[in-house]
Amino acid sequence: MSLRHAVLGLLAERPASGYDLMKRFESSLSNVWPATQSQVYGELGKLATAGLLTVAAEGPRGRKEYAITEEGRAELHHWLIETEPERFRRSEVLLRVFFLGSVSRFEAHTYLELEAARSDRFHEALKDLEGSVEWGDDQMSVYGRLALEYGLRQTAMQAEWARWAARQI
Amino acid sequence: MSLRHAVLGLLAERPASGYDLMKRFESSLSNVWPATQSQVYGELGKLATAGLLTVAAEGPRGRKEYAITEEGRAELHHWLIETEPERFRRSEVLLRVFFLGSVSRFEAHTYLELEAARSDRFHEALKDLEGSVEWGDDQMSVYGRLALEYGLRQTAMQAEWARWAARQI
DNA sequence: ATTCTACCTTCCACTCTTGACAGGTCAATC
DNA sequence: GATTGACCTGTCAAGAGTGGAAGGTAGAAT
Incomplete structure (x- = not known):
């Protein structure tokens, strides 16, 4: 369930394409919450359908730049502040x-x-x-x-x- | 992939039924490698088919007591000694x-x-x-x-x- | 004799994750 | 002008994990 929030969190900083997000998953988040391309693109689609994101701009090469919506920010905030993180799991x-x-x-x-x-x-x-x-x-x-x-x-x-x-x- | 080895590891100590294993997953292993009933029973079936376990005895209420085979022990040892554990998980x-x-x-x-x-x-x-x-x-x-x-x-x-x-x- | 509780297995529908395949385009370099 | 490399999106199959429903039996307690 947290991949959804990872994507929201990254987009809360600044709008980005799926490709951009992948790079950030590979660098900063790789040790904390890894994700594959198929997951990221799939999640972007679902979040857009749910209205937590919008396609803010379309660029060259079919690039779609996603931006977080107010609803998305609210969901991120809710998750961050009002829900408890899963304690430590499998090792x-x-x-x-x-x-x-x-x-x-x-x-x-x-x-x-x-x-x-x-x-x-x-x-x-x-x-x-x-x-x-x-x-x-x-x-x-x-x-x-x-x-x-x-x-x-x-x-x-x-x-x-x-x-x-x-x-x- | 590790649920397989968790089951093998538990059965290496002593034979048990799926029901027995579930209790041990709930007590000792719950914080380290949780598993649900459906997973455990499913894995037992697969491991038996693969020859790493056998049904050692059948008891009342359709109870099947599984025991680890030599092949199973070999696989457990291989996993334990010759493969590297996944380092970082999601947090x-x-x-x-x-x-x-x-x-x-x-x-x-x-x-x-x-x-x-x-x-x-x-x-x-x-x-x-x-x-x-x-x-x-x-x-x-x-x-x-x-x-x-x-x-x-x-x-x-x-x-x-x-x-x-x-x-x- | 009945009821209750613990015992015991199987199946299903769903989500999450992995890894790969498949394709297409812009921009710069040779 | 052709090639290369970075950019960019999408889909699919299979495995792993979650949660719950369904159903049946043995033994103990009342």
Whole structure:
């Protein structure tokens, strides 16, 4: 249900075509809410039909620029403020932990150490990202930075936990 | 693709019926990999057809007790040791952060404080769970505890982050 | 003897997600 | 003038997950 709101949220900043949105999904949102082309275009159609978006302009190459409507803004605001986010859901990493009893202790230990190393790598990748992005004063910069900090803390926590867990076995 | 392995993992410990599995999905796995009845029964059928499970016994009320086969164990081991877990999943909480720029600063601040409170509540709920479970020496106890500790660290981190983020605005 | 509760499976209709295929056009470069 | 590459939209099949309805049986309690 959240792809709908992701699209609304991106269009709330400024109008864009499906193609533009895809690029933003691939860059800033890829780690938070990935989406494919077919999903984005499909959702744009549905949202336009529902009146939460309109085709503001048509450009070359059949480009359709979508803009959010007042109704769309109201829906976005409602979702953001008046509904509770789904708490944390599926985690393949944790699922595996539950079944570590079905392999040898050595293998379990190795798995957790590997997991720690993977978390470290991801942590470094995020740090690199932080260094490479041009942070401005726009909406995406300010709040994107908060999200990035979350990622940094998350990966650090994961690495620590995995090392701790490996020691427990 | 992981529901398949969740079912295999549970059956690796001991044979069970679909009904039994559902209870274990509802209790221990609910926070890590939720599944509905229709999914579980469907997957059992597919896995049996594929030869990774067999119907070990039939009981009263049409009960079918499934047991994992050697082939199933091999697949579970392969998944656990030789494949990489999906790293980052979707996070509705973070998605919202990206769009906090479309509401007032006050609302954004309130949202983050609320998020901190929600994380605290979840943290406490996990602590209660930890206190109420009878921890034994079995597979699920040992490794379930590792997963629980992850949850505790995760919720603590979330609360800290949300308070920090609220201060940034 | 009846009723209740827990046990147990199957099916269906829907949405969300993935991955690919298919096509067309503008603008600049060689 | 031809090629290339970025731009741009659309559709389809299949899998994964959600939610609920439907239906039947064994055993325990009243």
